[in-house]
Amino acid sequence: MPLSELVRVAGTRWCIEECFQAAKGQVGLDHYQVRHWTAWHRHITLAMLALAFLAALAADATPVRTAQPNRPARSPDPIDLTVPEIRHLLGTLLSPPNISPRGLLQWSNWRRNHLQVPGRPPSRTQA
Incomplete structure (x- = not known):
């Protein structure tokens, strides 16, 4: 071999x-x-x-992204949905939720916007 x-x-x-x-x-x-x-x-x-x-x-x-060599390292967009994030969202929606689906999606967007991404400086709440 x-x-x-x-x-x-x-x-x-x-x-x-x-x-x-x-x-x-x-x-x-x-x-x-x-x-x-x-x-x-x-x-x-x-x-x-x-x-x-x-x-x-x-x-x-x-989302489908085209290859852009000059794309900035920092993006205002949230990170992509991950398997753990989707599992959490589905688990919260399938169990009796304490918050509305709209509130849950707002929380998910906030969380994904504030996760540490390489090239993104930490926010004031993470420092």
Whole structure:
């Protein structure tokens, strides 16, 4: 086996590890207590389906940007929706909310506008 192939496979492994970490943290991939293979298989299938659903929503919500080499590093736009953000929004909407959907979206926009982004100076509340 050539060394280049081994390096490629080792690099691919890292992507898989990140996917499993996201699934454990976001959709409870490791939160199962089962005794049979069938139940384990159902849990893993539903967890991976939930992660795929959230990832598809995040990818669909990401605006298409054209390549602009002179694009400024700082942007007034909020960061893109992420899987954890979408999971939080869906969880809040599906449980009895204490705030209105409009208030929830305003909170999400405020939060994404104020997250630390490389190249963006910290706001006064974060300093």
